[in-house]
Amino acid sequence: MSLFLGIDFGTSGVRTSVINPNKEEIINFSVSIEKPIVKDSLVYQDPSLWWNSLIKNLQFLSTKIDLSKIERLSIDGTSGTVLICDDQGSPIDHALMYNDASSVEEAKLVEKISSGHPIVSSPTNALVRALSLIKKNSAQSYRILHQADWVASKMIEEFKFSDENNALKLGYDCQVRAWPNWFNELPLDEDSLPKILIPGQVMGNLKNQELLNLGFNSKLEVVAGTTDSIAAFLATGASQIGEAVTSIGTTLVVKAISSKPIFNREFGIYSHRLGDRWLAGGASNVGGKIIEELFGNKIEELSKSLNPDKLLNLNYYPLAQTGERFPISDPNKMPILEPRPDKETDFFQAVLEGITQVEKLSYEKIVEIGGSYPLKIFTIGGGGKNKNWNAMREKILKVDLGKPLSNDASYGVALLAMGIVNTND
Numbered sequence: 330m331s332l333f334l335g336i337d338f339g340t341s342g343v344r345t346s347v348i349n350p351n352k353e354e355i356i357n358f359s360v361s362i363e364k365p366i367v368k369d370s371l372v373y374q375d376p377s378l379w380w381n382s383l384i385k386n387l388q389f390l391s392t393k394i395d396l397s398k399i400e401r402l403s404i405d406g407t408s409g410t411v412l413i414c415d416d417q418g419s420p421i422d423h424a425l426m427y428n429d430a431s432s433v434e435e436a437k438l439v440e441k442i443s444s445g446h447p448i449v450s451s452p453t454n455a456l457v458r459a460l461s462l463i464k465k466n467s468a469q470s471y472r473i474l475h476q477a478d479w480v481a482s483k484m485i486e487e488f489k490f491s492d493e494n495n496a497l498k499l500g501y502d503c504q505v506r507a508w509p510n511w512f513n514e515l516p517l518d519e520d521s522l523p524k525i526l527i528p529g530q531v532m533g534n535l536k537n538q539e540l541l542n543l544g545f546n547s548k549l550e551v552v553a554g555t556t557d558s559i560a561a562f563l564a565t566g567a568s569q570i571g572e573a574v575t576s577i578g579t580t581l582v583v584k585a586i587s588s589k590p591i592f593n594r595e596f597g598i599y600s601h602r603l604g605d606r607w608l609a610g611g612a613s614n615v616g617g618k619i620i621e622e623l624f625g626n627k628i629e630e631l632s633k634s635l636n637p638d639k640l641l642n643l644n645y646y647p648l649a650q651t652g653e654r655f656p657i658s659d660p661n662k663m664p665i666l667e668p669r670p671d672k673e674t675d676f677f678q679a680v681l682e683g684i685t686q687v688e689k690l691s692y693e694k695i696v697e698i699g700g701s702y703p704l705k706i707f708t709i710g711g712g713g714k715n716k717n718w719n720a721m722r723e724k725i726l727k728v729d730l731g732k733p734l735s736n737d738a739s740y741g742v743a744l745l746a747m748g749i750v751n752t753n754d
Contacts, residue, residue, distance in 0.1 A: 332394070334402035335743025336383065338362075338476055339557055340427075343382045346739035347394060348747065354740060356393055360386040366423075370452070371431040373423040376412055379480055387543055396544040402484075403529070403552045403746035405560035405738055406476030409498045411455040413462045413471040413521070414479065418488040421466050424476065425458040432457035435464070439500075442514045446500065447594035454498040463517055473499065473521050477554040484540060484551050485533035491523035492530075492553040493602045501525055503602040504590055526553035527604060529750040552746055557738050558582075559601055559608065564741030565707035565733035568749060570606060572731070573703035575688055577712025579618045583691045584610035585703055593698050596655045604750040609700055611655035615687045617711055619649040619664075624677055634674040637720035641675060643668065645683025656687065656694035681718050685725045692726075707731045 332355065335346045344359040362382045365374040390396065412424035425431070435457035440450035449456045459473045472488050475495040482488040493503050499522075502509055508522060526532060535541065535549040555563075562574045562584055573585035590600035591609040600607040624631060646653075646665040653662035665683070670676050696702050706728050712718065713733070723730055734740065 330398065331400040332398045333743050333746040334399045335560070335739045335741065335746055336402060336404040336480070337557060337560060337737065337739035337742055338379060338404070338406040338480070339738065340407060343379065343386050344737060344739040345386050345390060346735075346737060346743045347390065347399065348740065348743045350747070352734065352744065352747070354735065354743075356390060357737060357739065358386055358389055360389075365426045369431070370429070370433075372426040372429040374426055376420045376424050376476075376479060379476065380483060383480065384539060387540065391543045397546045399545060399549055401550045401552055401746040401748075403742045404477045404481050404554040405557050405742040406478075406480070406495065406554070408495065408556035408558060409453065409455045409458070410476040411458045411462070411473065411499070412476075412479060413459065413466070413468055413473055414488060415471065416488065418472075418479070418482055418486075420479075421468055421471055422462050425462060428453070429458060432461040435460040439515070443500075443509070443511050445594075446509075447592060448498060448599055449500045455495075456498065456500045459499065460515065460517060471518070471521050472523070473517075474523060475499070477556075478523060481532055481551050481554060484535055484537045486536040487533055489524050490526055490532050490553065492526050492528045492555060494528055494555040494559050496523065496525050497599070497601060503600075527602075527750070528553050528555045528559075529604070529745050529748060554742060555745060556601075559603070560738035560741035560745070561709055561736075562608065562741065563744050563749065564735040564737055565709060566731070567705075567707050571701070571704035572707070573692065573705070574707045574709060575713070576710045577616060577684070577708060578710040580616040581613040581684060581688060581691070582610060583612075583688065583695070584608050585692065585695055585700055587700050589699070591695065591698055591700050595658050596694065596698075598655065598695070598698065609695055611691055611694065613655050613687050613691060614649070614653050615647050615684050619647045620680060620684075620712075622649060623680065627673075631674055631677040632715050632717055635678050635681070635717035635721065637717055637724060640721065640724065641670070641679050641682060643670075643679040643682070644686065645679050646687065647680045647683045656690040678721075682721060682725065684712075685718075685722045688722070689726050703728055705729050705731045707733045709733055709736050
């Protein structure tokens with residue numbers, strides 16, 4: 330039986346999932362990665378740590394399954410993590426991480442040249458980090474790659490590919506599938522830019538000797554990957570227009586599958602291309618942070634007292650601090666946590682209702698700027714495991730909540746390797 334391997338590079342480790350053609354997970358394993366080095370706004374990491382942790386992970390897999398049966402693999406990485414390397418793939422410097430914000434001067438330059446591009450006009454994207462690395466190392470001959478790109482490139486021993494999802498924060502225009510004309514004015518060699526593939530499109534066959542020695546087949550196909558957040562989206566099983574995913578973690582993030590792209594700078598909404606479809610999303614500042622601050626270790630006990638049949642409708646807006654970005658764009662937006670009921674159980678329910686109402690507003694905002702309201706919503710993150718809250722959410726959102734196939738991005742990118750995304754558009 331053919332098997333498919335998904336490799337997820339997260340913020341603290343590398344996780345692998347192996348699935349069969351029935352989408353059943355055969356094995357799931359994680360190996361930690363040494364934390365990035367943080368110096369003020371500079372956040373960097375040695376890329377060799379990624380590779381070494383991956384080898385440890387795959388060595389374990391080799392003791393549990395026949396690696397020669399793996400037909401295809403795909404990799405996701407942290408969105409915006411970037412490095413420059415030479416033609417043989419040797420990194421010229423450390424990689425700048427997804428949360429690095431040190432490239433302030435480069436961000437000002439890009440904002441000016443791009444006329445305020447909504448995605449790359451800030452110090453927190455791959456393009457300005459790449460420009461910073463090029464400038465720092467006075468690089469003459471180099472390749473710009475993301476985390477997932479570089480690891481996949483080592484496997485096929487060809488360092489020139491990226492995918493449409495990772496390349497979005499490098500400035501790639503996924504609508505016309507080309508680099509913007511204003512790139513001509515940037516201080517970079519356009520030959521250094523990767524060739525962009527569709528997630529799921531074949532990059533090449535396995536050539537890396539370390540992996541062949543572990544038992545992988547030389548006919549194994551390495552396919553173009555994606556970002557960690559989109560891999561987590563795919564892991565839910567969402568794949569059709571009308572389906573959406575809400576992530577309830579520290580903050581609230583919504584993503585909806587659409588037939589057309591949606592972009593809105595004011596609300597920070599942008600769309601990733603997924604084959605012949607689009608994934609539009611936005612992020613609110615409400616979420617698990619305020620729940621943790623207000624209720625701490627009482628959350629599990631209070632959850633038992635939630636009453637989905639009797640909504641309180643106190644219309645809270647549960648921000649942990651001043652300021653909101655989506656579905657309301659207001660840096661001075663104040664939290665609304667009043668009137669406060671006498672019972673703590675009611676206060677807890679009112680906060681969860683408030684977060685759900687913001688979730689509903691988020692999907693309505695996507696409708697307002699050109700999208701459509703979801704027919705089914707999958708939930709990931711810690712908040713999605715609360716059964717009573719989910720019952721409340723179904724009543725407020727007036728949408729069926731689907732059960733995710735998995736919460737692991739590694740499973741999502743294994744589905745990508747299997748061919749879940751249509752690459753023939």
